[in-house]
Amino acid sequence: MASVAGRYQFKIVLLGEGCVGKTSLVLRYCQDKFNDKHLTTLQASYLTKKLNIDGKRVGLSIWDTAGQERFHALGPIYYRDSNGAILVYDITDEDSFQKVKNWVKELRKILGDDICLCIVGNKIDLERDRHVDGAEAEAYAKSVGAKHLLASAKLNKGVDELFLELAKAMVTAQDASASNGQSSGRRGASSRKRGVEIVDEQPAGQPKKGCC
Amino acid sequence: MDLFRFFRSMYDVGCQFVKKEDSVDSKVTNQETSTSFEKDSIIVRFDHKDVLILDRKKDPSLVFSENEVDPKCYDVTTGLPETVLEYLLETRLGNDDDSEGNSRVDTLVDDFLLTFPLFMNEEELCSILKRYYRGTVRIQHAFPSNEKKSPQDIGRKRKQRLVRFILRWNKLSYHIFYENEHVKQLLKGLVCDLEKDNLPDELSLLEQVLDQTCNHSRFSNGYDDLMSSALLENKDSSDANHSDKSRVSLDDELMTRLNDCYPIKACDNVIFQVYRSDHTYSKFRCRRDSTVRHIIKQCCEKWRIDDECILCELKSNGEKQVFKYDDIGIVSRVSVNGRLFVIPKEELDCLVPLPEQDGPENEIHSSLTELSAKELAYHLTIYENQLFRSVSVYEFLYHVFGVRNFPGKVTTNLDLFLNRLDEIQFWVATELALASHISKRVQLMKKFIKIAAHCKDFKNWNTFFAIILGLNNSAVSRMNHTWERLPTKFRKMFDDFSGILNPSRNHRVYRLSMGSLDPPIIPFLPLFIKDMTFAHEGSETLTNDQLVNFTKMRLVASTLRLIQFCRSNPLTVDPPTISKGLREVYKYVRQLQVIDNQERLDQLALDTDFKPSSPTKSQTL
Numbered sequence: 161m162a163s164v165a166g167r168y169q170f171k172i173v174l175l176g177e178g179c180v181g182k183t184s185l186v187l188r189y190c191q192d193k194f195n196d197k198h199l200t201t202l203q204a205s206y207l208t209k210k211l212n213i214d215g216k217r218v219g220l221s222i223w224d225t226a227g228q229e230r231f232h233a234l235g236p237i238y239y240r241d242s243n244g245a246i247l248v249y250d251i252t253d254e255d256s257f258q259k260v261k262n263w264v265k266e267l268r269k270i271l272g273d274d275i276c277l278c279i280v281g282n283k284i285d286l287e288r289d290r291h292v293d294g295a296e297a298e299a300y301a302k303s304v305g306a307k308h309l310l311a312s313a314k315l316n317k318g319v320d321e322l323f324l325e326l327a328k329a330m331v332t333a334q335d336a337s338a339s340n341g342q343s344s345g346r347r348g349a350s351s352r353k354r355g356v357e358i359v360d361e362q363p364a365g366q367p368k369k370g371c372c
Numbered sequence: 373m374d375l376f377r378f379f380r381s382m383y384d385v386g387c388q389f390v391k392k393e394d395s396v397d398s399k400v401t402n403q404e405t406s407t408s409f410e411k412d413s414i415i416v417r418f419d420h421k422d423v424l425i426l427d428r429k430k431d432p433s434l435v436f437s438e439n440e441v442d443p444k445c446y447d448v449t450t451g452l453p454e455t456v457l458e459y460l461l462e463t464r465l466g467n468d469d470d471s472e473g474n475s476r477v478d479t480l481v482d483d484f485l486l487t488f489p490l491f492m493n494e495e496e497l498c499s500i501l502k503r504y505y506r507g508t509v510r511i512q513h514a515f516p517s518n519e520k521k522s523p524q525d526i527g528r529k530r531k532q533r534l535v536r537f538i539l540r541w542n543k544l545s546y547h548i549f550y551e552n553e554h555v556k557q558l559l560k561g562l563v564c565d566l567e568k569d570n571l572p573d574e575l576s577l578l579e580q581v582l583d584q585t586c587n588h589s590r591f592s593n594g595y596d597d598l599m600s601s602a603l604l605e606n607k608d609s610s611d612a613n614h615s616d617k618s619r620v621s622l623d624d625e626l627m628t629r630l631n632d633c634y635p636i637k638a639c640d641n642v643i644f645q646v647y648r649s650d651h652t653y654s655k656f657r658c659r660r661d662s663t664v665r666h667i668i669k670q671c672c673e674k675w676r677i678d679d680e681c682i683l684c685e686l687k688s689n690g691e692k693q694v695f696k697y698d699d700i701g702i703v704s705r706v707s708v709n710g711r712l713f714v715i716p717k718e719e720l721d722c723l724v725p726l727p728e729q730d731g732p733e734n735e736i737h738s739s740l741t742e743l744s745a746k747e748l749a750y751h752l753t754i755y756e757n758q759l760f761r762s763v764s765v766y767e768f769l770y771h772v773f774g775v776r777n778f779p780g781k782v783t784t785n786l787d788l789f790l791n792r793l794d795e796i797q798f799w800v801a802t803e804l805a806l807a808s809h810i811s812k813r814v815q816l817m818k819k820f821i822k823i824a825a826h827c828k829d830f831k832n833w834n835t836f837f838a839i840i841l842g843l844n845n846s847a848v849s850r851m852n853h854t855w856e857r858l859p860t861k862f863r864k865m866f867d868d869f870s871g872i873l874n875p876s877r878n879h880r881v882y883r884l885s886m887g888s889l890d891p892p893i894i895p896f897l898p899l900f901i902k903d904m905t906f907a908h909e910g911s912e913t914l915t916n917d918q919l920v921n922f923t924k925m926r927l928v929a930s931t932l933r934l935i936q937f938c939r940s941n942p943l944t945v946d947p948p949t950i951s952k953g954l955r956e957v958y959k960y961v962r963q964l965q966v967i968d969n970q971e972r973l974d975q976l977a978l979d980t981d982f983k984p985s986s987p988t989k990s991q992t993l
Contacts, residue, residue: 179774183909191910223875227772227905228898230790232970233797233841237873270846 168218170330172323173239175263176248177256178229181282184313185248186224189323211327218327239267243334244276244326249297251281251310252289257297264304276329277306280322285312405510414446416455418510422917424451424459447926448480450919453492454500458511460484461504465533465540483922483929485541486936489766490773490913490928491920494548498558505534505565528571535574538562542581544936547764550585551637559585635762636660636704636784644703646671646683646712649719651726660704661782665697671714679716686711688729688969692720701775701782708795708968731967735806739960745819746948749826751961752796752835753894757943759789760834760894765932772904772928789897793838798966798973800842804851805967805976813854813980817843821862824869830945832894833886840869846970847977854981893938903931 174182190207211218223242228234239245247263249256260279267275279301281292294310301308307325311318408415416424426446443463448456464481488497507527521529538559542549549555559582566575638661646667647653656670664683672681683702684694688709695702706712709729740748767786770778800820807813824839842848843866855863872882879899886895907927915921950957967973 183905187906187910224906225902226909227901231793231898233794233838233845234898236844236846237841238875 168216168331168334169221170218170243170327171221171223171241172244172246172326173223173225173242174246174248175225175235175239175260175267176229177250177253177259178227180248180250180253180256181313182246182248183224183226185246185280185282185311185319185322186222188313188316188319190222209323211324213324213328213331216331218331220323220327235263235266236270239271239275242271242275243330244278246278246280246322246326247306248280248282249292250283251292251294252283252286254291257281257292261300264306268304273305276326276333277301277304278322278326278329279306279308280318281308281310283312283314284310284317285315413449416451416459416511418455422450422919423455424511425449425919444478448922450915450921450923452918453488453496453920455511456484456920456922457488457497457500458504458509461530461533461537462509462511465536479926479929479933481537481540482544482933483926485544486765486929486932487769487925489769489778490925494552494554498554501534501537501558502561505531505562528569531566531569531571532574535562535566535571535578539577539581545765546584547635548766549581551639551764556585633758633761635764636788638701638780638782638784642703644712646714647686647726648675649713649715649723658703660784661700661780663697664695664699664702667702668697668714677716681714682717682720683712683714684720684723686713686723686725686729688725688731688967689971690725692723694720699776700780701784701787704782704784704787704791708791708798708966730969730972731802732806732965735808735812736803736965738803738965739956740803740816740819743957743960744948745822746826747950747957748961749823749830749832749835750945750948751957752823753827753830753832753943753945755961756789756792756832756835756894757892759785759792760897761939763789765935768901768904768932768935769928772901772908789834793834793841793898794968795964795966796835796838797842797845798968799964800839801845801847801973801977802965802967804854805847805973805980808980810854810857810981813851814857817854817858818862821865821869825865828869830894831889831892833882833896834894836869837873837896840866840873844870844873845973847973850974851977851981891938891941892943895935895938900931900935904928907931 174186176182186207190209207222207224209220209222211220223238225234225238245263245267247260249260264277264279267277279297281294281297298308307329309318309322309325311322313319404419406417406420408417412428414424414426415422416426425448426443427449429445429447448459451459460481464478507530509530549559559578563575563578563582566578638659640660641657642660643655643657645653645655654671654674656667656674658667658670668681668683671683672678682694684692685702685706686692687707703712709731711726711729713723715723762785764785766781767783770781771783771786775781775783803820804813804816807816820839820843824836824843827833827836827839858866872885874881882896882899886893907924911921911924911927913921913924967976
């Protein structure tokens with residue numbers, strides 16, 4: 161996961177309720193053949209993308225939970241060790257925004273500030289049916305330290321931007337943690353569980369983490 | 373099918389189809405039908421409109437000859453639903469092919485049968501089949517045969533091909549044969565026709581199917597009543613007299629029925645409880661496919677309420693989900709400890725969960741400690757197997773493509789199977805969170821890891837995943853003191869098992885370990901659902917000319933074929949030595965008492981793992 165000689169490798173997880181368009185966003189971003197004249201078939205549900213941000217080479221591996229939303233228990237195995245999360249809601253569906261809030265709560269609780277969050281209001285092509293207040297969403301995102309962006313997978317609007325924004329944020333976070341001399345490999349529940357020695361290192365810190 | 377190869381191919385990003393330009397090389401033309409043959413594709417047109425496009429297979433072992441076009445060298449890419457069906461009936465069901473051996477190279481017929489609900493309903497399919505039996509097949513003109521045959525002979529062959537098609541369908545999805553009236557009518561009609569046409573072999577084959585169909589319908593209701601009462605008992609254990617009758621019959625039939633499964637149909641009845649905001653409730657009996665509107669109407673009549681009411685599910689953590697009036701089949705979609713409420717709209721905000729929704733409060737003195745890990749794994753697998761085999765392939769389609777798009781369809785069996793994953797996951801977390809003493813928790817952890825290991829041996833991946841997910845539940849993963857005390861051997865087993873859950877590279881570890889197994893397998897279904905969701909969202913079902921994108925259908929079908937492959941052999945697991953009454957174990961695994969409120973689990977785990985173990989902690993530090 162660490163950056164080797166100016167190369168960055170990040171893991172991004174997509175979370176959100178079913179039918180908000182997570183898969184369409186990621187397919188649009190990685191394939192850009194969404195709803196095109198040519199029919200495409202796609203077999204791999206694990207996608208990667210390479211970026212160049214200000215001369216820094218960034219590799220993204222994007223993990224989609226497509227169709228598995230009702231299995232909340234699967235969430236942790238997907239978001240474990242993620243550097244970034246894209247939390248998608250449908251601007252015409254208030255419940256889906258509530259689900260995003262739940263995910264933010266859970267991610268912050270388990271992964272703390274180690275993860276960069278990007279909240280995305282999808283389906284802006286259906287602006288006239290909007291049910292989620294834009295200003296409210298913006299304010300909420302700000303309050304939890306997340307970026308807030310709008311997109312339409314259908315019209316291919318804002319898709320590249322949201323991945324780029326998140327990638328930039330992750331680069332900044334990694335650079336900051338590297339300069340602070342912290343190990344970027346240690347984070348969250350997985351490392352806490354992985355070894356007894358970590359528990360020994362910070363026994364007092366453990367109970368607190370569960371309550372925030 | 374070579375599973376291993378299939379899984380490897382999952383890493384390849386798929387192929388792309390580009391429509392061919394019009395060809396001048398038109399070999400066959402009559403008044404309205406024309407066919408262009410090209411090296412890589414065949415395009416059939418009716419009245420100057422494309423109705424069927426075939427692409428040459430990319431299989432080098434198939435010999436291609438310019439002079440004679442062998443349809444088997446081509447795959448259907450797009451086409452009108454009816455034309456695709458006729459084409460398959462004409463070319464893919466020849467009598468000289470061993471249908472089993474043939475299906476291995478060419479799965480087009482299976483692919484069609486597995487995915488047709490996405491572009492036509494049963495009624496349409498049956499009427500095309502009926503018409504095909506009688507004659508009038510337009511596609512014949514597109515591929516005229518050089519062979520000289522009498523019209524009687526051609527007709528006979530056609531009818532035989534149709535019967536072969538029906539038998540194949542019955543093999544792939546026998547569910548639909550006793551569920552759907554159109555299919556039943558088609559069968560009955562064909563049996564009469566075959567008798568008239570003097571085709572005794574085909575007649576007896578179809579009669580067999582018809583017999584099975586009738587038998588199934590009879591049994592299914594009985595089993596469903598058993599299921600309903602067992603489920604109801606689960607929700608309300610105090611209601612003892614209801615299940616007395618079924619318990620006797622349960623015991624008698626249990627041994628013989630351990631491997632049976634009788635899927636729940638849309639027209640079956642279900643008994644369920646509906647609550648009011650004051651926590652009083654009434655029981656109702658409805659068909660599985662009753663609409664929410666119908667259920668609300670029944671409640672309002674019984675309770676004499678005139679206000680406009682809503683039906684919602686209240687989860688144990690207070691979350692509410694209001695159902696739409698036109699939704700159907702919602703009873704099986706309720707979460708583990710969720711309850712259904714019918715209330716006037718304005719009462720929604722003040723709705724609070726019932727105390728019983730919290731689940732057990734204290735340590736459960738359960739069969740868990742008395743039964744061996746193998747015995748528990750065995751019975752969990754038997755139940756999982758029943759649930760898995762009850763799910764019709766079409767329920768996966770309805771689920772992935774949105775059940776609302778399929779009027780009158782329910783996904784009851786799939787819902788129950790998917791709910792089971794949550795239930796087991798929470799069961800593991802609940803048992804551990806409620807065990808007050810650390811040594812008990814260590815024992816339980818070992819037990820669950822052992823159960824998971826046995827499930828893996830039984831190739832029951834779904835329960836295996838559920839247990840390991842339960843041990844990964846945030847409540848359990850924070851039990852640091854318990855994990856510390858877990859012997860290294862078990863720790864290692866758990867780490868290995870968690871490695872199988874690792875979703876890296878599209879669940880590579882799991883796909884590879886599963887790919888090398890022979891059926892019967894109970895697969896981890898959410899992954900199949902994910903694959904189908906991707907296939908679905910990745911491309912359109914219909915082209916701009918309203919042709920079916922059959923390439924997409926084949927991709928969706930490849931997952932469904934895999935599901936069928938997993939259950940292509942009956943479950944044969946030797947029962948372990950029985951340490952307790954069969955009925956008790958049978959009941960225990962079907963009525964797990966769980967806490968499904970994550971916050972409550974987290975809190976309980978925090979309390980138990982820190983308070984009692986503080987002396988231990990100071991010793992070790």
